[in-house]
Amino acid sequence: MITKGIRGAITVDENSSEAIGSATIRLLKEMVARNNIEIESISHAIFSLTRDLNADFPAKYARINLKWTDVPMMCFNELDVPNSLKKCLRVLIVVNCGESFVPEFVYLEGANGLRK
Numbered sequence: 001m002i003t004k005g006i007r008g009a010i011t012v013d014e015n016s017s018e019a020i021g022s023a024t025i026r027l028l029k030e031m032v033a034r035n036n037i038e039i040e041s042i043s044h045a046i047f048s049l050t051r052d053l054n055a056d057f058p059a060k061y062a063r064i065n066l067k068w069t070d071v072p073m074m075c076f077n078e079l080d081v082p083n084s085l086k087k088c089l090r091v092l093i094v095v096n097c098g099e100s101f102v103p104e105f106v107y108l109e110g111a112n113g114l115r116k
Contacts (some may be wrong), residue, residue, distance in 0.1 A: 001096050003043050006035055006103040009090040010109035018055040020049075022091055024058040025065050027108055029091060032066075034104045042071045043094040048078040050088045058089055085110060 010027040013019045023049075031037065045068070047058040059073035078090060088111055095101075107114050 002099055003094050004097055004101055004103055006031055006093045008106040009111035009114055012053055012087045013090055015053050017054045020056045021061040024061040028062055028066055031106045039099055041095045042069040044072040046092045047075040048090045050078045050086055051080050052087055082116055
């Protein structure tokens with residue numbers, strides 16, 4: 001068994017707990033569905049938010065709403081690059097998997113332009 005990372009991103013409508021929570025849940029559910037992830041196979045998750053999103057921690061919504069209670073998670077600020085996408089929440093989910101697993105990255109809302 002090896003580990004592989006699955007990238008995902010979504011833009012958030014506003015800097016509020018409700019908007020960050022809703023975007024986090026939507027993104028993670030989509031990533032889990034598209035990649036057939038079982039919670040037990042998640043090694044860890046790393047969240048980053050642009051500096052204009054600081055109303056709440058996305059990991060809180062994964063833990064409470066999605067029951068990721070045994071998944072180590074951390075949240076960070078994204079590098080503030082001039083002219084980069086604003087109000088963006090990104091996540092890297094690292095999963096324990098077989099070598100043949102091919103991750104599908106998920107980019108939603110305004111973040112869908114990050115990767116062609």
